[in-house]
Amino acid sequence: DGGITQSPKYLFRKEGQNVTLSCEQNLNHDAMYWYRQDPGQGLRLIYYSQIVNDFQKGDIAEGYSVSREKKESFPLTVTSAQKNPTAFYLCASSIDQVGRGTEAFFGQGTRLTVV
Amino acid sequence: AQSVTQLGSHVSVSEGALVLLRCNYSSSVPPYLFWYVQYPNQGLQLLLKYTTGATLVKGINGFEAEFKKSETSFHLTKPSAHMSDAAEYFCAVSESGGGADGLTFGKGTHLIIQP
Numbered sequence: 001d002g003g004i005t006q007s008p009k010y011l012f013r014k015e016g017q018n019v020t021l022s023c024e025q026n027l028n029h030d031a032m033y034w035y036r037q038d039p040g041q042g043l044r045l046i047y048y049s050q051i052v053n054d055f056q057k058g059d060i061a062e063g064y065s066v067s068r069e070k071k072e073s074f075p076l077t078v079t080s081a082q083k084n085p086t087a088f089y090l091c092a093s094s095i096d097q098v099g100r101g102t103e104a105f106f107g108q109g110t111r112l113t114v115v
Numbered sequence: 116a117q118s119v120t121q122l123g124s125h126v127s128v129s130e131g132a133l134v135l136l137r138c139n140y141s142s143s144v145p146p147y148l149f150w151y152v153q154y155p156n157q158g159l160q161l162l163l164k165y166t167t168g169a170t171l172v173k174g175i176n177g178f179e180a181e182f183k184k185s186e187t188s189f190h191l192t193k194p195s196a197h198m199s200d201a202a203e204y205f206c207a208v209s210e211s212g213g214g215a216d217g218l219t220f221g222k223g224t225h226l227i228i229q230p
Contacts, residue, residue, distance in 0.1 A: 004158075033217045040124060042205065042222040043159075058217065090158055092217075101147045101166035101209070104218055106158035 002027045006091050006107035012115050013078070013085065021076045021110045023091035030096060032074040033104060036060060037088040046089075049074055078112065086114050117142040117208045121221035129229045134193040136224050138180075138206030141187065148189040149207040149218060150180055159205065165189065176200070201228045 004025045013019045025032065031050050035043040045058030049068040063082025068074055074093075078085045088111050092104040122137040140146055147166050151159040163174025170182040180191045189206060203225050207218040 006158075035217075035220075040222060043218075043220040045217045048217050088156075092159075101164070103149060103161050103164055106151075106160070108158045109156065111156065 004091055004093055004105055004107035006089075006110050008110060009108065011110055011112045013112060015114060016080045018077055018079050019112065021078070021089055021091075021112070023074045023076065023107060024072055025074075025091075025093045025105075025107075026072060027093055027095070027105065028071070029093035029105070030071070031094045032068070033092040033094075034058075034064075034066065034074070034076045035090045035092065037090055037109075043090065046076065085112055087112060117146065117210050117219050119206050119208050119219055119221035121204075121206050121224050123224055124222065125225045125227060127227040127229060128196050130198055131195050134178075134191070134196045134200065134226065136191040136204050136206075136226065138189045138191065138221060139187050140189060140206070140208045142208060142210050144210045147209045148180075148182060149209075150174065150178070150189075150191050151205045151207065152176075153203040153205065153223075155202075162191070162204075196226075196228050198228050198230065201226055 007022045033048045034046040044060050047066040049055035065077045090109050091107040094102045094104045096102045118141045120139045149164045150162040153159045163172045165172045165182045173179045178193045203223045205223050206221040
Protein backbone atom coordinates (compact mmCIF):
# COMPACT_ATOMS: atom_id res chain seq x y z
CA ASP A 1 0.00 0.00 0.00
CA GLY A 2 1.20 3.49 -0.82
CA GLY A 3 1.55 5.95 1.96
CA ILE A 4 3.71 7.91 4.35
CA THR A 5 5.42 6.19 7.24
CA GLN A 6 6.65 8.10 10.25
CA SER A 7 8.73 6.52 12.97
CA PRO A 8 8.86 6.21 15.84
CA LYS A 9 5.28 6.89 16.94
CA TYR A 10 6.48 8.03 20.39
CA LEU A 11 9.88 9.50 21.19
CA PHE A 12 11.37 10.71 24.43
CA ARG A 13 14.30 13.10 24.49
CA LYS A 14 16.47 14.26 27.30
CA GLU A 15 17.27 17.94 27.44
CA GLY A 16 20.35 18.76 25.39
CA GLN A 17 19.97 15.80 23.05
CA ASN A 18 19.44 15.83 19.31
CA VAL A 19 16.83 13.42 17.98
CA THR A 20 15.85 12.47 14.44
CA LEU A 21 12.33 11.74 13.26
CA SER A 22 11.96 9.54 10.23
CA CYS A 23 9.59 10.13 7.32
CA GLU A 24 9.40 7.82 4.31
CA GLN A 25 6.91 7.91 1.43
CA ASN A 26 6.33 5.49 -1.43
CA LEU A 27 3.85 7.68 -3.30
CA ASN A 28 6.50 9.00 -5.71
CA HIS A 29 5.66 12.52 -4.56
CA ASP A 30 8.05 15.35 -5.30
CA ALA A 31 7.15 17.65 -2.39
CA MET A 32 7.53 16.83 1.29
CA TYR A 33 6.77 18.85 4.42
CA TRP A 34 7.23 18.85 8.16
CA TYR A 35 4.63 20.40 10.44
CA ARG A 36 4.52 20.88 14.17
CA GLN A 37 1.20 20.62 15.99
CA ASP A 38 0.55 22.06 19.43
CA PRO A 39 -2.85 22.06 21.19
CA GLY A 40 -4.97 24.97 19.98
CA GLN A 41 -2.29 26.15 17.55
CA GLY A 42 -3.13 24.25 14.41
CA LEU A 43 -0.27 23.09 12.22
CA ARG A 44 2.82 25.21 11.65
CA LEU A 45 5.28 24.60 8.85
CA ILE A 46 8.85 23.76 9.87
CA TYR A 47 10.57 22.84 6.59
CA TYR A 48 9.57 21.84 3.09
CA SER A 49 11.30 20.32 0.11
CA GLN A 50 10.35 20.34 -3.54
CA ILE A 51 13.15 18.21 -4.95
CA VAL A 52 16.02 16.07 -3.83
CA ASN A 53 18.91 17.99 -2.27
CA ASP A 54 16.84 21.13 -1.90
CA PHE A 55 14.75 22.34 1.03
CA GLN A 56 13.43 25.59 2.43
CA LYS A 57 12.68 26.96 5.88
CA GLY A 58 9.11 27.30 6.93
CA ASP A 59 7.63 29.55 9.58
CA ILE A 60 9.27 27.94 12.62
CA ALA A 61 12.56 26.42 11.39
CA GLU A 62 14.75 27.58 14.29
CA GLY A 63 16.13 24.62 16.23
CA TYR A 64 15.36 22.11 13.47
CA SER A 65 17.28 20.69 10.52
CA VAL A 66 16.37 18.43 7.60
CA SER A 67 17.93 16.61 4.68
CA ARG A 68 16.54 15.33 1.38
CA GLU A 69 19.08 12.92 -0.05
CA LYS A 70 16.46 10.63 -1.54
CA LYS A 71 13.07 11.40 -3.04
CA GLU A 72 11.35 9.00 -0.62
CA SER A 73 12.92 10.26 2.59
CA PHE A 74 12.78 13.55 4.51
CA PRO A 75 14.12 13.13 8.07
CA LEU A 76 13.75 15.89 10.64
CA THR A 77 16.33 16.50 13.37
CA VAL A 78 15.22 18.31 16.48
CA THR A 79 18.36 19.90 17.88
CA SER A 80 19.21 21.00 21.39
CA ALA A 81 18.70 24.57 20.19
CA GLN A 82 14.94 23.98 20.03
CA LYS A 83 13.81 25.32 23.39
CA ASN A 84 10.38 23.74 23.54
CA PRO A 85 10.40 20.58 21.40
CA THR A 86 7.54 18.73 23.08
CA ALA A 87 4.87 18.48 20.36
CA PHE A 88 3.22 16.27 17.77
CA TYR A 89 5.17 16.23 14.49
CA LEU A 90 3.51 15.50 11.18
CA CYS A 91 5.18 14.71 7.88
CA ALA A 92 3.29 15.22 4.62
CA SER A 93 3.85 14.91 0.91
CA SER A 94 2.17 16.09 -2.27
CA ILE A 95 2.58 15.11 -5.87
CA ASP A 96 3.17 18.70 -6.89
CA GLN A 97 3.26 22.15 -5.43
CA VAL A 98 0.20 22.82 -3.30
CA GLY A 99 0.02 26.16 -5.08
CA ARG A 100 -1.28 24.15 -8.03
CA GLY A 101 -4.19 22.75 -6.03
CA THR A 102 -2.81 19.38 -5.09
CA GLU A 103 -3.58 18.13 -1.63
CA ALA A 104 -1.08 17.00 0.96
CA PHE A 105 -1.08 13.46 2.34
CA PHE A 106 -0.08 12.99 5.95
CA GLY A 107 1.72 10.37 7.99
CA GLN A 108 0.47 9.18 11.38
CA GLY A 109 2.72 11.50 13.32
CA THR A 110 5.44 11.28 15.96
CA ARG A 111 4.80 12.49 19.48
CA LEU A 112 8.00 13.90 20.96
CA THR A 113 8.30 14.47 24.68
CA VAL A 114 11.20 16.04 26.52
CA VAL A 115 11.96 14.32 29.83
CA ALA B 116 0.19 36.03 2.61
CA GLN B 117 -2.82 33.86 3.18
CA SER B 118 -4.49 33.09 6.51
CA VAL B 119 -7.35 30.99 7.85
CA THR B 120 -9.75 31.65 10.71
CA GLN B 121 -11.89 28.88 12.16
CA LEU B 122 -14.65 30.24 14.33
CA GLY B 123 -15.07 28.19 17.47
CA SER B 124 -12.36 25.98 18.90
CA HIS B 125 -15.07 23.58 20.12
CA VAL B 126 -18.46 22.83 18.56
CA SER B 127 -20.98 20.50 20.19
CA VAL B 128 -23.98 19.03 18.38
CA SER B 129 -26.45 16.26 19.11
CA GLU B 130 -26.33 13.03 17.18
CA GLY B 131 -28.54 13.43 14.10
CA ALA B 132 -28.31 17.23 14.11
CA LEU B 133 -26.76 19.48 11.49
CA VAL B 134 -23.01 19.98 11.67
CA LEU B 135 -21.67 23.43 10.69
CA LEU B 136 -17.98 24.25 11.04
CA ARG B 137 -16.97 27.73 9.98
CA CYS B 138 -13.90 28.73 8.01
CA ASN B 139 -12.96 32.15 6.67
CA TYR B 140 -9.81 32.78 4.68
CA SER B 141 -7.70 35.67 3.55
CA SER B 142 -5.88 35.48 0.24
CA SER B 143 -4.63 38.02 -2.26
CA VAL B 144 -5.21 35.65 -5.18
CA PRO B 145 -7.83 32.97 -5.90
CA PRO B 146 -7.43 30.36 -3.20
CA TYR B 147 -7.40 26.62 -3.12
CA LEU B 148 -9.28 25.45 -0.02
CA PHE B 149 -9.19 22.19 1.93
CA TRP B 150 -10.86 20.53 4.89
CA TYR B 151 -9.01 17.83 6.81
CA VAL B 152 -10.10 15.63 9.72
CA GLN B 153 -7.85 14.32 12.49
CA TYR B 154 -8.69 11.56 14.95
CA PRO B 155 -6.74 11.40 18.24
CA ASN B 156 -3.03 10.71 17.86
CA GLN B 157 -3.33 10.24 14.12
CA GLY B 158 -2.42 12.13 10.98
CA LEU B 159 -4.75 14.28 8.90
CA GLN B 160 -7.14 12.86 6.31
CA LEU B 161 -8.52 14.94 3.44
CA LEU B 162 -12.30 15.42 3.57
CA LEU B 163 -12.69 17.60 0.50
CA LYS B 164 -11.07 20.38 -1.50
CA TYR B 165 -12.02 23.28 -3.73
CA THR B 166 -9.80 24.34 -6.60
CA THR B 167 -11.94 25.68 -9.45
CA GLY B 168 -15.37 25.09 -10.93
CA ALA B 169 -18.44 24.17 -8.90
CA THR B 170 -18.48 26.05 -5.63
CA LEU B 171 -20.34 23.32 -3.72
CA VAL B 172 -17.90 20.53 -3.06
CA LYS B 173 -18.86 17.09 -1.77
CA GLY B 174 -16.44 15.02 0.22
CA ILE B 175 -16.19 11.80 2.12
CA ASN B 176 -18.38 10.68 5.02
CA GLY B 177 -21.31 12.86 3.89
CA PHE B 178 -19.54 16.20 4.35
CA GLU B 179 -19.75 19.08 1.94
CA ALA B 180 -18.52 22.68 1.77
CA GLU B 181 -19.41 25.73 -0.23
CA PHE B 182 -16.91 28.28 -1.49
CA LYS B 183 -18.34 31.79 -1.20
CA LYS B 184 -15.96 34.30 -2.66
CA SER B 185 -18.00 37.33 -1.58
CA GLU B 186 -17.89 36.16 2.03
CA THR B 187 -14.35 34.68 1.84
CA SER B 188 -15.79 31.58 3.45
CA PHE B 189 -15.59 27.82 3.06
CA HIS B 190 -17.87 26.40 5.75
CA LEU B 191 -18.12 22.63 6.26
CA THR B 192 -21.53 21.01 6.74
CA LYS B 193 -23.09 17.61 7.27
CA PRO B 194 -26.88 17.16 7.46
CA SER B 195 -26.89 14.57 10.23
CA ALA B 196 -24.10 14.07 12.75
CA HIS B 197 -22.91 10.62 13.71
CA MET B 198 -20.93 9.65 16.78
CA SER B 199 -18.02 8.67 14.54
CA ASP B 200 -17.74 12.30 13.36
CA ALA B 201 -16.22 13.33 16.69
CA ALA B 202 -12.73 14.57 15.78
CA GLU B 203 -10.62 17.67 15.11
CA TYR B 204 -11.29 19.47 11.84
CA PHE B 205 -8.86 21.76 10.06
CA CYS B 206 -9.47 24.21 7.26
CA ALA B 207 -6.47 25.03 5.06
CA VAL B 208 -5.65 27.32 2.16
CA SER B 209 -3.04 27.62 -0.55
CA GLU B 210 -2.78 30.36 -3.09
CA SER B 211 -3.23 29.46 -6.74
CA GLY B 212 -0.02 30.05 -8.59
CA GLY B 213 1.80 30.06 -5.31
CA GLY B 214 4.88 28.14 -4.56
CA ALA B 215 5.78 25.01 -2.77
CA ASP B 216 5.59 26.29 0.76
CA GLY B 217 2.80 24.10 2.00
CA LEU B 218 -0.72 24.72 3.17
CA THR B 219 -1.70 27.36 5.73
CA PHE B 220 -3.93 25.84 8.40
CA GLY B 221 -6.51 27.23 10.76
CA LYS B 222 -6.20 26.40 14.46
CA GLY B 223 -8.80 23.66 14.23
CA THR B 224 -12.28 22.98 15.56
CA HIS B 225 -12.94 20.10 17.92
CA LEU B 226 -16.32 18.56 17.07
CA ILE B 227 -18.16 16.94 19.96
CA ILE B 228 -21.17 14.73 19.31
CA GLN B 229 -23.69 14.43 22.13
CA PRO B 230 -25.68 11.18 22.26
